[in-house]
Amino acid sequence: MIHADVVVVGAGLSGLTAAIALAEAGATVQVFATGHAATHWSGGGLDIAGLPGVATPRAGLERLSRIAGHPCAILAADVPAALAWLQATVSPEGLTYLGDLDTPIQAVPTAIGGTRRAAILPAAQASAHNAWAPDERLVICGLAGFKDFWPAAIATSLRRPEVWGEGGRPGRVDAVTVELPGLAERHNLDALVLARRFDEPAWRDAALDAIARAVDAGGGARGPGRIALPAVLGLDDHATVLEAARRRLPLEPFEVPLVPPSVPGVRLFQALRAALRRNGGRIQLGAAVIRVDVERDRVVAVATAAAVREFRVRTDALVLATGGIAGGGLIAHADGRIEESVLDLPVDAPSVEHWLNRDPFEPAGHPLEAAGLRTDDELRPVRLGSHEALFENVRIVGSLLAGQRYLRERCGDGVAFTSGWRAAASLRPTEPVALVGPASGRHEGGHR
Amino acid sequence: MMPGPIDVLVIGGGATGAGLLRDLARRGLHCLLVEKSDMGAGTSGRYHGLLHSGARYVAKDPLAARECMMENRVLRRIAPGCIEDTAGYFVATPDDPDDYADAFLAACSASDVPAEEVPVAQLLQREPALNRAIRRAFRVPDAALEPWQLIHANLADARARGSAAWAYHRVVAIERLDGHLLSVNVVDVRTGSVTRLAVGFIVAAAGAWAGQIAALAGVDLAMSPGKGTMLIYDQRMTDTVINRCHQPGDGDIMVPLHTVAILGTTEIHVDDPDDYEITREEVAGLVAEGAKLFPDLPRMRILRAYAGVRPLYQETGTPTGDDGRAISRAHAVIDHGARDGVDNLVSIVGGKVTTYRLMAEQTANVVSRKLGVSEPCTTADDILPGQELGHTYWLGHRLAEHEQAGGGDADLVCECEFVTRSMLDGFLDANWPCSLDDVRRGTRLGMGPCQGGFCAFRVAGIVAERIANGDGTPAAEGGQDTAALVDQALTDFIRERFKGSRPIASGRQLQELWMVSGIYSGVLGIDSLPPAQPPHLEGEESSRDPR
Structure with a gap:
């Protein structure tokens, strides 16, 4: 059976950032995704904290980092280094990003x-x-x-x-x-x-x-x-x-930038994919996770549906970058239940009667936008209301993280690449894991 | 504009008003119809799309059933282009009482509704998504009926005979002297300008809003509006109309219409026909009932929920609680001369789209008698204009036309519903100024899975381009106003579509809604557009109720 040090599920900005940073550090990395992610409908810029009324991304980040439960409360300190790293990573692929945390936030035409x-x-x-x-x-x-x-x-x-x-x-x-x-x-x-x-x-x-x-x-x-x-x-x-x-x-x-397919977004995806391959990482699209094998508090293997048979990869760690509701990482059912699609992790979300505002243009955004998974500082998923990690070797990144209002706060890209970068840093000193025994538990993946 | 005196003013641009305008025009009267919103934007455009065979009413309302079947035959003759002859079935599920099915054929026969029992296996072969546990099945001549085309065909016939119809004109005052109505003030809701119309006779064909018109004339008419909620599925899980074989109730009918299928309905009393909300509980109830017909329904994708307000009326005015189904679906022509001492006002209330022509005929008979006109009704005789081709539009026709055009301006503006640039230009040429919602009713643009996410801003862009090039008459002078108008059209359209998305938001359709919101907020910066002020282009409902 194939082994990868890390399996990343999801090929958007957060998943690819994590995958590249891990591959750079020498890990063997396998990315699985059902298809293209939000890169293909984004504008191609890197929004870090463009909330109304703030002058620079740094000022916005400062404000978001003070919101309890916001991903930026965990990530803010890493944003400058992660941004510089990302700019250096895509630049050899012909994609130059200009600006930094002190660049003034300005109105650009749409x-x-x-x-x-x-x-x-x-x-x-x-x-x-x-x-x-x-x-x-x-x-x-x-x-x-x-x-x-x-x-x-x-x-x-x-x-x-x-x-x-x-x-x-x-x-x-x-x-x-x-x-x-x-x-x-x-x-x-x-x-x-x-x-x-x-x-x-x-x-x-x-x-x-x-x-x-x-x-x-x-x-x-x-x-x-x-x-x-x-x-x-x-x-x-x-x-x-x-x-x-x-x-x-x-x-x-x-x-x-235009409605999808977004050419600037496709360029970003292609640059990231090239950087991953340059560092020896593998990526497979059209590969939905159908099962995750678990031993105690560790994920030990990930299976996808490949053509006519199951394709199973043993792994020492899993990065979940499946996206929020738009990406399919969270599935909002008609009965009000919100399901995390790969490991069925607990989701922090408003109750169904508060999902959506009456006005689609309500400035504060819909409460459901903030739905997602809660983690510890190392981005391990936790039981709601506690700091107890549910899986020791799983990391949650990108818009799957609870507490962000990405439409209003314009923080989605910053959260994505910084959480990917942080997840990679946290997994990098790869612990030797013995490939032992049969799986002690199985999660039927509903990832689609 | 309208030259000459107005013999009859018809208030309300639904199927009944349009049918009445045609009927009166064919009797040689010079008439004007005014509609406060777009034609067919009220209840006529907000039903499940069923051409009744009458079989739904055979047990409880045999007269309504008989009238439905009579008119079903007439409409197949005069409006074949609005009808898809799907046929319909009444099926007895394990949840339905045996005695209803036992009595069903006899009841149909008593109301002259052709019905025959068919082997369940035969129906299941034809409609494999149906519940395998169905025990009996009866075939009836139900069909799908497209309301907007029907309304416009009626108006076209009336216009050809010298009558006129104005959309977006709301009646704001009626001048009455003792027992006679003298004139009516109508406001153009797009510009705010008021016109005074001297009228000989007034017919309120305003459906659930008839009480409001009567009140302007100083007459008390207590309507009992009943909200019916429907769900639009993204596919035709059935190609025939399917009804439960029981006393009509919630969520017991599925009608395939164009590219989608519509599950109907609920029946909830509302106080104000403009102020109602669709709840998630209602949606869940409909799906649960619908699943008795189609077990996979809870896993199918709902594009949108919408509601129409039935123009229910009971002369006694006794409160009926929430059970609007106890009130007859049959209609009533109310002569306010005998009833209220106003000699030139008639209201037509109740009824349904299937019987619109009969309602119009009976109303026109009363009006003619009072005006001393002896011409007979001829609306059942001739085919409606534009119906000569005799088949319904289906998506494949559009593809065929698109391929035949082979270039030129064959670009698709709305990919979901195959609306091409030339179709859009044709509609705008004929109907400008109009709202994006009018474009939707006229072309089905924005009715597919993305609910306008990818096409609404294209139409806004095309409209602005036409104004800039002098191809269209601007509804407002000056560039600033044009921009505001286009913004408003776009945001109104998105608001209106969101209203239908909110109560059904889950699964794939919520994912799509989320993506479209992400694009409009994140990439297109829709929140930077300044909020516009009325008067502006929009449907009536969104101005009152941004939900």
Whole structure:
């Protein structure tokens, strides 16, 4: 039977962070996941603590770390080191993240003409974050035939000062729509198709020239300005595309993230997966955990359904990075029961009548967002209301952790990569574990 | 706009009002219909989609049963494009009394409802998701009926004969001099502008809201609105209508409609037809009852819950407690001349979508008699406009059309329901200004599993683009207003969809809701959009009740 020092379940930001950090430290790591995670519908930035009213991620983190039961109360001190490590980890894969804990949180435009608060962004989005000069122009550039980015709607909305909040904003917002070469006959263009076309050098150059001409025709490079483009500037060869865009366009470009499939999120996933493989880790998607074997307070093996048979891996440790309700790590049943999908661990959650607010836009967010697992400081799952670890060699990471309101607090990425990093640090001095005996207990995994 | 004097003002744009407008127009009267929201946004658009055979009523309300079957035959002839001829079955589960099934065929026969017993094994072969423990099965001519197309076809016929229909116009005052109504003030709820209409005659076809209209005319009409909650499943677990063979109760009917199936219903008295809530307990009760028909129901995915308010009425006005099923489903034409001394007001109350045409005919007969018009009713004679193709739309048609268009503007705006850019543009051309909810009723956009998560902002973007390009008439002047209008359309739509998601939120559908919230808050920054002020584009309900 195959053995891995650590099995990680879940291939989002938290699981891959844990897996890479462990593989770097020399552990053999196997990642199993049912499919792609929140990376594929996130904006691609790293939100650490962008809650309303705070000026920097550090100030936000300070505030979150004082909330009893918030993951940041455990993790805050590790965030700077984990962030620096993550930036260094994805950078060799061509994905540069700019900003740190002291970067001001600013409003950056979104694909419906709103703004979101961000500080740490991939290079392709980062220039949206620079301060606006009073006479500066923002050109919203749409691509004809692409249905997830409507420049006139975005520009109309962004002309309203109140959308930008307290910070600066451009002096003028314009909209242009560009016909890109060879797309007139194509329909149902999605972001991934466009991103892959931008990876092709000849098409890319022609497309960038078409964009440059359209921007010139609409008032061009006279005076300072920036171009907002849908986030489709290359997938596998993104760094080259971004460099070419900067060189060929008359104004500084930045990408605006879109509805799924999110190209910036896919880039982050691919960079993390490459970093894992570079360090010798293995990853398998489409592999749902069907059973976990347990001896006393230790997980000793994980079984997945692979093609026609069960695939079982013996392991010394398990990192659960299955996500919250959106990711499928928690399953909210109609009768109000909330089930943790792999080990059936106890879930701290509001009672069913308090799951959701009446107003979907209630600023405080829905109480159910905070549902999750409670852990000790080493991220081991505990019995609710106690500090007694249920499994000595299991670590809980990411949005499975209770107490975060990630929509309002904009803390999900920081919690994810810091908990992954912390879990790796806590498991790193691998204790020698004897491969002994038959399993003394079995958990039928419901992970799906 | 409406030239000339108005012979009859019809209040209410549901199936009955639309049918009445058509009927009166065909008798040569010059009429106007006003609806406070979108056409079919009230009870007609909020039912389970059943074209009754009448078999549900044979035991308790034989007259209603007989009328249903008569009208079932008529609608198959005049509105074939709104009907999917699914057929229907009444099945006796182990929970249903033997004597009801024993008496069922005779009761159907007495009300002229064609019914025959079929071998259970034969039905189970056709509908394998059904409870294997079913003991008896009876086939009846139930079918699925799409309400919005039906309403618009009736309005189109009336318009072709010189009458008019205004959506988003609410009656705010009725001027009365002694026993006669002189004029009506209607407000355009989108702009706030008020129009005074001199009217010869008024018919309140306002359903559960008929009491409110009567009150404006100084007449007391006590309605007993009954809330019926329904659940929409993400699949057709049955291709035929399935009813429990018992006294009609909660959660005992499943109707396949387009891409989904609808489980109905509850029956709960409400005081105000605009103020009600769907609870998780109601949903759980419906699922538990529905599971007696389809045992796997608790594991199937519910897309949404919704409720309609039945226009129930009892002349005695005696309180009926919570058991609205004790009140007849039959309708009543109320002549307020004899009853209340107002000589030019009639209300039509009660009834159901299946009998809308008959209700309209009987109402029009009363109106005609009072106006001295001798033209007979002709609404059962001719096929409705746009129904000539004679088959229901199904998703496959859209795919075929999409492939045939082969390019051009065949882009899919709503992937779940196959709404293309050209369909959307066509709808906006014909109906602008309108809300995203109107687009949904007109095209089924946003009715699939993502509940508008991926298409609502596209429509908002397309609308803004049309205004910027001068393709559409802006409902408001100036860019600021356009942005506010688009925001409002988007947030209203999401609010309205959320309202239906909240009581059913669990499992996969909650996961989807969570993902869509994550995208709208995290990636699209919807909370940064400034809250807009009314008047604005929206359905009536969401303005009153953000739940």
